[in-house]
Amino acid sequence: MQTFPDDYLFKGTKEEVRRQIGMAVPVEGARIIFEAVLKTFAGVEYEHVDCNLKFDNDN
Secondary structure: OOOOOOOOOOOOOHHHHHHHHOOOOOHHHHHHHHHHHHHHHHOOOOOOOOOOOOOOOOO
């Protein structure tokens, strides 16, 4: 995992910037996701935002 400072400026074309970022995953974002997954498996309640997407199989 890697992250970039908030004031980091990426330079170049859209494609060059995409290559600079690569597969970077913000550390704090990854922590929140992993904690949510683990708490879900353990049946532990945690603060979340309800999904607002509708799917074809929703009643």
